[in-house]
Amino acid sequence: MANPAYFPPPHSARIGTSDVEQLESQTRSLRSVDYQHGGGACRDAVVVRIYWAQQLLAAEASDPVRSRLLSAVADLHNLAGWTSFDSGQVGAAYHHFDRALDFARHDEDLTTNIVYRRGRVHLHHGAPGDALAYFQRGAFAPLASSIMYANEAWAYARQARSDEAVRALGKAKDSFASADLAHAPDWARFHDETDLTAMTGIVHTELGDTRAAVPALTSAVEGFGPAMARSRTFCLIALATCHFLDGDVDEGQTVGAQAMSAAEGLRSERVWDRTRPMIQAAAAHGVSLR
Known part of the structure; x- marks a missing residue:
């Protein structure tokens, strides 16, 4: 290359x-x-x-x-x-x-993708209401709609609005089912079945619903290959957090160690930001992941 x-x-x-x-x-x-x-x-x-x-x-x-x-x-x-x-x-x-x-x-489709990414900045930095304003601007192609609905669900989950989060997640899955993945533009190809499964796990983690989160996150970790190492690391972080919240300390420590090792292999400040809830959940059980 x-x-x-x-x-x-x-x-x-x-x-x-x-x-x-x-x-x-x-x-x-x-x-x-x-x-x-x-x-x-x-x-x-x-x-x-x-x-x-x-x-x-x-x-x-x-x-x-x-x-x-x-x-x-x-x-x-x-x-x-x-x-x-x-x-x-x-x-x-x-x-x-x-x-x-x-x-x-x-370019309507690309504009939708840019708007989604700008919304993610707000979501990451603790402003889910501002993020929703971007995620709800509308999308037209099914794949773009699925991305927007999935992130809308995440923002609702951050606000502890469970019913709306689950409803938006359902819309994301419905839109994805009718998406033309074979002709997806490059900037939207990340949103495949594994990514949607990962988003499902992340949303349920935010809602504290570990029973639904753990299977989805486990599946996503198995589905993401080396080419999507950062996404896999996000799922490991969330999965370890769920195990600690469930009181499954041994499994939490095992997965948490995997998450920290994976994070060290990435040049991503966002990944380290996302480790904080996991580290706090581990510390509540007397476990240090640092």
């Missing part, structure tokens, strides 16, 4: 489809690094790429190529925002998400 930090400038004042395809391919490669190693492993490379994307924007292009380029640049900023968020750089995340929305005005 070519160095993802490098993207050659256009060879002429006019660009074609192949130039945009190269940008899309490199963004896709960097997104896979984010999933597997954390935002800190690729954020700088993503931001550097924006410089080259600006050169493409300055070149001449046909209308179809220009439209596709705008979506590609929007998704590059989308990834820059996400990796900034994962790296603990909230101000930079908001900046790039705003730029992504500017470039994606013509």
Whole structure:
């Protein structure tokens, strides 16, 4: 694979489809690094790429190529925002998400994805009400709707609104059942059956319903491969927390140790933030996971 930090400038004042395809391919490669190693492993490379994307924007292009380029640049900023968020750089995340929305005005599906990711920043930083305002902005394609409903459920769970959380989770599953996964855009491909199972486990963990959470989280841990190492780590963290809440200290300690080991292999501030409830639940039983 070519160095993802490098993207050659256009060879002429006019660009074609192949130039945009190269940008899309490199963004896709960097997104896979984010999933597997954390935002800190690729954020700088993503931001550097924006410089080259600006050169493409300055070149001449046909209308179809220009439209596709705008979506590609929007998704590059989308990834820059996400990796900034994962790296603990909230101000930079908001900046790039705003730029992504500017470039994606013509692209309804991508706009929905950017809005969802911005909502996740609010959710992570303790503002589920603000997050809901983003998750409820509406989605049209079934896969996008499933993502939004699943995160809406999570936000409701954070507010201890159990009935609404379960209802939104049901809508997420219904939308997913009618989604065309074979033609999912790159930025939405993470939301597969395993991801939806993981979200189910996370929502029930937030609600304190460990009976429903543990089987879902266990299934998700088994389903996530090395390419989705960060998502698997999130599930290990939640699963260990559930075991401690259930008083299953031995299993909690075993899974908690796995979670901490997995977290150490990632460059993700967000992962360490998510370990705090697990560490607190362990400490309540006299167990130290540090």
